[in-house]
Amino acid sequence: MTGAPDALTVVLVTAAATFVWRALGALLVGRVDPEGAVVRWFSLTSYALLAALVVRLVGLPTGSLAQVPSAIRLGAVVVTLAVWWLTRRSPLPAVLAGSACIVAAATLMAER
Amino acid sequence: MTRPEIRAATLGGLRAAAGVPLLLVGGGMSGFGALAHDIGFTGWEAVLATVAVWALPAQVVAAEMHAAGADLTAIAIAAALTSMRFFPMAVALLPTLGGDVGPLGRIAQAHLMSATSWAFMTRASVPQEPGPRRAYHSAFTITCLSVAAVATLAGYLGAAALPAPLALGLLFLNAAFFMVLLADSRNRQALLAVVLGALLCWPIHAVLPEASLVLAGVAGGTLAFVFGDRLRGAA
Numbered sequence: 001m002t003g004a005p006d007a008l009t010v011v012l013v014t015a016a017a018t019f020v021w022r023a024l025g026a027l028l029v030g031r032v033d034p035e036g037a038v039v040r041w042f043s044l045t046s047y048a049l050l051a052a053l054v055v056r057l058v059g060l061p062t063g064s065l066a067q068v069p070s071a072i073r074l075g076a077v078v079v080t081l082a083v084w085w086l087t088r089r090s091p092l093p094a095v096l097a098g099s100a101c102i103v104a105a106a107t108l109m110a111e112r
Numbered sequence: 113m114t115r116p117e118i119r120a121a122t123l124g125g126l127r128a129a130a131g132v133p134l135l136l137v138g139g140g141m142s143g144f145g146a147l148a149h150d151i152g153f154t155g156w157e158a159v160l161a162t163v164a165v166w167a168l169p170a171q172v173v174a175a176e177m178h179a180a181g182a183d184l185t186a187i188a189i190a191a192a193l194t195s196m197r198f199f200p201m202a203v204a205l206l207p208t209l210g211g212d213v214g215p216l217g218r219i220a221q222a223h224l225m226s227a228t229s230w231a232f233m234t235r236a237s238v239p240q241e242p243g244p245r246r247a248y249h250s251a252f253t254i255t256c257l258s259v260a261a262v263a264t265l266a267g268y269l270g271a272a273a274l275p276a277p278l279a280l281g282l283l284f285l286n287a288a289f290f291m292v293l294l295a296d297s298r299n300r301q302a303l304l305a306v307v308l309g310a311l312l313c314w315p316i317h318a319v320l321p322e323a324s325l326v327l328a329g330v331a332g333g334t335l336a337f338v339f340g341d342r343l344r345g346a347a
Contacts, residue, residue: 004178032199044301056325106281
């Protein structure tokens with residue numbers, strides 16, 4: 001398949017690609033070891049893919065975030081992880097602090 | 113099992129969802145709504161994505177790749193790879209919800225399940241008996257899904273109407289959520305996969321931008337699987 005698909009097709013294909021795993025799990029209950037080697041490879045691969053996604057979103061942005069200089073994006077990453085660490089792994093303050101960095105930097109840039 | 117028991121479990125699930133889980137789901141999905149707006153989805157398509165996919169990473173992967181001009185096959189492969197985690201989650205969770213619902217009931221619960229609900233269901237305060245447990249899970253997840261749909265639309269409209277700096281902040285939410293989620297992995301083999309995936313993405317992206325997510329994911333995950341076995345369990 002080539003060419004850009006329309007958004008609705010993308011949504012439906014993504015839904016199918018996700019649903020397959022849920023349904024497969026529902027049908028194979030009791031016949032698969034949740035701690036087995038294949039399942040471990042699954043979860044490691046999804047972790048690595050998610051990490052690559054963060055790199056794409058923050059490090060190699062294609063959309064509006066590209067307007068924010070890379071140093072500021074990197075700063076927001078550092079702040080997110082630092083706040084997460086300092087608040088004993090609470091996700092909400094970390095996420096809010098990281099986004100606040102972007103908002104603050106973008107506001108300052110807009111004023112200049 | 114009696115009706116009052118089921119009712120109490122349903123209320124329990126509602127009440128458990130109406131705290132941090134709703135804030136997390138609301139924040140994450142409003143970020144997705146903003147991203148969907150940024151790349152030219154309609155509001156309706158954004159909400160449909162949340163309800164039908166119901167997996168933030170797959171939604172964001174698909175939106176990001178679609179924006180980058182990837183074709184349907186590449187998007188399907190990447191989305192399937194991020195959603196593989198639902199397979200072991202379903203295998204572990206569904207038997208605890210009772211076997212008397214038939215395959216369709218099971219599949220419905222599997223669709224409602226999310227990483228957040230899955231983590232919640234491991235808590236000791238959740239009913240252990242299958243009937244009430246299923247009521248609890250349904251109430252918890254349907255609450256989350258409803259709020260997620262509203263939050264997606266709110267993020268979408270917010271990205272359109274809010275001042276540009278705030279809209280950029282909404283967009284950053286996605287990445288921030290995933291970072292925190294990944295940093296929270298308690299075993300070193302998973303952390304190795306995260307580091308490898310992040311590092312490999314750069315050189316692969318320079319050569320094959322369309323396939324960088326899938327290749328970095330598979331390469332990072334496989335390397336961590338092969339060489340990180342001794343790290344397993346350590347934290």
